[in-house]
Amino acid sequence: MYGRVVTYDDSRGYGTILGDDGVSYFFHQNAVVGDTTGIGAEREVMFTPFEGMQGSTATNVILQDAGDYRFEFSKRFMTSKTGEVYGWEVMCRADCRLEGPYAPSADAAGEAFAQYLKAFGANGAVELGYKKKKTQGGTILHRFSGIPAFVGRRSRVGDWRLEDFQKALSRFMNAYYEQQAKLQKELAEKRKRTSMICAAGLSVALVLFGAFMLLLLTK
Numbered sequence: 001m002y003g004r005v006v007t008y009d010d011s012r013g014y015g016t017i018l019g020d021d022g023v024s025y026f027f028h029q030n031a032v033v034g035d036t037t038g039i040g041a042e043r044e045v046m047f048t049p050f051e052g053m054q055g056s057t058a059t060n061v062i063l064q065d066a067g068d069y070r071f072e073f074s075k076r077f078m079t080s081k082t083g084e085v086y087g088w089e090v091m092c093r094a095d096c097r098l099e100g101p102y103a104p105s106a107d108a109a110g111e112a113f114a115q116y117l118k119a120f121g122a123n124g125a126v127e128l129g130y131k132k133k134k135t136q137g138g139t140i141l142h143r144f145s146g147i148p149a150f151v152g153r154r155s156r157v158g159d160w161r162l163e164d165f166q167k168a169l170s171r172f173m174n175a176y177y178e179q180q181a182k183l184q185k186e187l188a189e190k191r192k193r194t195s196m197i198c199a200a201g202l203s204v205a206l207v208l209f210g211a212f213m214l215l216l217l218t219k
Contacts, residue, residue: 002064002154005043017045017058020153022087025049027058039063071165072155077114078124085151090126091165094148094173102141106130109142117148120172124151148172
């Protein structure tokens with residue numbers, strides 16, 4: 001199993017590891033395979049979990065280098081009201097907050113929001129928000145919002161690396177900004193057409209008014 005060191009007391013030689021399963025494991029430096037230099041808080045490790053009389057402990061602890069990591073990309077769309085996803089890692093997140101479309105039920109709104117983000121490649125959303133509104137006809141509509149995220153966890157069979165998540169985020173942001181630029185262009189063209197229609201309508205009205213006044217004067 002993979003995890004990261006949460007605490008480590010160098011003088012006493014023991015600490016705790018938070019495993020990918022969300023469980024905290026106690027470990028002693030004697031359980032570390034090879035050189036213990038560099039072990040400390042936030043250090044990534046691979047270990048063998050063990051459940052004994054004293055609780056959850058880690059054995060065969062191996063320090064990991066960033067280049068050795070492999071990650072599983074969550075196939076399930078993950079959400080969280082906070083910035084963390086239980087049992088998984090938020091590998092990277094967007095720098096914007098997006099809102100999904102309104103829907104007649106919370107479930108439908110949640111599914112629509114997930115499909116919206118998944119269309120850009122994201123597999124999660126953190127700092128999830130929810131709101132609802134009542135239409136003039138009395139219908140209750142629901143909407144979710146959140147920060148798009150890419151969620152994964154260390155795995156022996158994973159085929160993603162850290163840089164793959166960064167590349168996925170870059171593709172997401174590029175696609176999102178392209179969509180926003182397209183929407184802005186369409187909105188500008190719509191306003192232009194509306195202005196032209198209004199101007200044409202005003203011109204016709206002026207011509208008709210002028211003809212009407214001319215008719216009155218010739219009587």
